[in-house]
Amino acid sequence: xxxxxxxxxxxxxxxxxxxxxxxxxxxxxxxxxxxxxxxxxxxxxxxxxxxxxxxxxxxxxxxxxxxxxxxxxxxxxxxxxxxxxxxxxxxxxxxxxxxxxxxxxxxxxxxxxxxxxxxxxxxxxxxxxxxxxxxxxxxxxxxxxxxxxxxxxxxxxxxxxxxxxxxxxxxxxxxxxxxxxxxxxxxxxxxxxxxxxxxxxxxxxxxxxxxxxxxxxxxxxxxxxxxxxxxxxxxxxxxxxxxxxxxxxxxxxxxxxxxxxxxxxxxxxxxxxxxxxxxxxxxxxxxxxxxxxxxxxxxxxxxxxxxxxxxxxxxxxxxxxxxxxxxxxxxxxxxxxxxxxxxxxxxxxxxxxxx
Numbered sequence: 001x002x003x004x005x006x007x008x009x010x011x012x013x014x015x016x017x018x019x020x021x022x023x024x025x026x027x028x029x030x031x032x033x034x035x036x037x038x039x040x041x042x043x044x045x046x047x048x049x050x051x052x053x054x055x056x057x058x059x060x061x062x063x064x065x066x067x068x069x070x071x072x073x074x075x076x077x078x079x080x081x082x083x084x085x086x087x088x089x090x091x092x093x094x095x096x097x098x099x100x101x102x103x104x105x106x107x108x109x110x111x112x113x114x115x116x117x118x119x120x121x122x123x124x125x126x127x128x129x130x131x132x133x134x135x136x137x138x139x140x141x142x143x144x145x146x147x148x149x150x151x152x153x154x155x156x157x158x159x160x161x162x163x164x165x166x167x168x169x170x171x172x173x174x175x176x177x178x179x180x181x182x183x184x185x186x187x188x189x190x191x192x193x194x195x196x197x198x199x200x201x202x203x204x205x206x207x208x209x210x211x212x213x214x215x216x217x218x219x220x221x222x223x224x225x226x227x228x229x230x231x232x233x234x235x236x237x238x239x240x241x242x243x244x245x246x247x248x249x250x251x252x253x254x255x256x257x258x259x260x261x262x263x264x265x266x267x268x269x270x271x272x273x274x275x276x277x278x279x280x281x282x283x284x285x286x287x288x289x290x291x292x293x294x295x296x297x298x299x300x301x302x303x304x305x306x307x308x309x310x311x312x313x314x315x316x317x318x319x320x321x322x323x324x325x326x327x328x329x330x331x332x333x334x335x336x337x338x339x340x341x342x343x344x345x346x347x348x349x350x351x352x353x354x355x
Contacts, residue, residue, distance in 0.1 A: 026063060026126065026304060027085075027113065029055040032104040035095065047102060049077050051087070055106040056080045062170065063124045065268055066261070072120075083116060085109035110304065114326075118275045125268035126305055126327060127170060130230065132263070135176035135203050136213040137186060137193065144190050147178045151252045152215060159256050170264050176203035194225055204229075211263055215255070217243075222251060224259060228266055235266050273327045278307055281332060283350035285319040292354050293319065299339035299354075305331060 032055045036047040060069040084106060091103040117124055136152035138145040147153050157173060176182075179202045189196060193214055204210045214225040222243035228235050239262060241255045285296055300306055305326045313320035325332050336343060340355040 027059070027108045027110050028105070029058045029062075029108070030105045031090075032058070032106060033101065034104070035099050035101050037098075038100050047100070048087075048104075049081065051102065051104040052080050052084055052106065053077055055104065056083070056108075059108060063127070063268075064122060065125070065272075066265055068122045072122075079116075083108050083112050085112075114275045121276070123272040123274045125271045126273045126331065127267060127271045129170055129172065130209055130267070131172045131174060132209040132211055132230065133176055133204060134173050134211050134213070135182075135201070136215060138215045138217065139190075139193065140217050142190075144187060144193075146183055146186065151249075152213065152256060155253070156256055159253055170267055171260075179203055196227075198227065198229070213259065217251075219245070222255070224255070226259070226262065226266075228263065230267055230270060233270050235270070237262070237266065271331075273305060273331070275326055278324050278326055279329070279332075281323045281325065281329070281350065282312065283321060283323070283352050285321055286351060286353035287316070287318055288353065295354050296341070296352075299336075299341060302339065303332075303335045305335060 032051050034047055034050045034054060036043065036050065038044045038047060056075065057073060060072050064072070085108055087104055087106045089102055089104055091101070093101050095101050113124075134156060135146075136150060136156065138150045138152055145153075153175060157175065182201050182203055185200055186193070186196070196212070196214070198204055198210075198212065201212075204212075209230045210228065212227040214227075216223050216225075222241045224239055224241060226235075226237045226239070228237075239258075241251070241258060243251045285292070287293065300309060300323075303325075307324045307326065309321055309323045311319055312322050323332070333343060336352065342353050342355050344351045
């Protein structure tokens with residue numbers, strides 16, 4: 001490695017003092033639709049503000065726990081506008097009421113968002129969209145329904161919350177395929193269904209994100225026992241649901257929306273990032289090729305939980321680097337692995353190299 005290249009690398013690291021959020025989709029809210037009249041500059045401003053407000057609500061619903069999101073619904077529009085980094089109007093068209101339908105793509109400023117949340121003591125969920133296999137078991141009195149006779153199985157995919165932004169949904173559901181062995185096993189243990197052994201269900205396997213719902217519907221109670229495995233983390237939960245004696249379909253439709261929100265909540269809870277408590281990690285980056293550093297820097301610049309990094313030591317064969325990041329150690333480890341960075345940990349010493 002030449003002396004010039006070493007100096008060049010140091011200058012690049014020194015220049016890297018701000019948060020990096022390039023290619024960071026969590027702060028993007030796309031396809032925000034608003035309708036209004038744009039007679040003058042004031043009405044155009046009002047339409048823009050409506051889009052910003054709608055995008056902000058979508059953003060907090062997507063990234064925050066339910067109670068935290070609700071607490072921010074009435075955030076002042078001037079505060080919201082200050083949080084917007086950039087926006088683009090991708091479509092403007094007149095509707096039959098002589099109004100303008102506008103579609104916005106909006107990106108919030110990560111640094112300002114983090115400060116905004118930190119001031120309020122709110123953690124956000126660093127999550128990505130996932131696919132999840134669902135098996136709902138409906139129990140009515142002493143009868144068990146799994147597939148076509150099960151309202152939840154038949155309607156789960158198509159029934160949507162009208163307030164949900166489908167472009168920002170966190171979980172894509174796949175219904176478990178009908179399986180005669182699963183049906184026989186569940187009927188065999190129906191008197192102790194809560195003790196179901198997931199390993200005996202062919203619908204799921206060790207690498208599958210899944211949700212098993214055991215739904216009890218009687219005249220006296222309507223409740224659900226949820227068993228989930230998401231990214232190899234198991235969480236079980238019991239929740240009570242509203243039941244309308246004169247309208248069973250309404251009860252079931254409302255239950256599906258409630259259960260989808262609850263599973264979203266479980267996914268978020270597993271991935272909370274405390275913006276008030278950054279962590280530090282020192283590691284050695286092995287230098288085999290002259291462009292290893294540039295490739296490594298490019299990888300770091302896509303990881304949203306990294307606040308900054310700096311060089312502590314540099315030789316011809318390695319860089320010693322310190323990262324400042326948000327979240328747990330397993331989170332940053334997973335993020336690095338996703339960027340095709342090989343990690344070796346020996347006696348608590350981290351050694352990294354580009355694959």
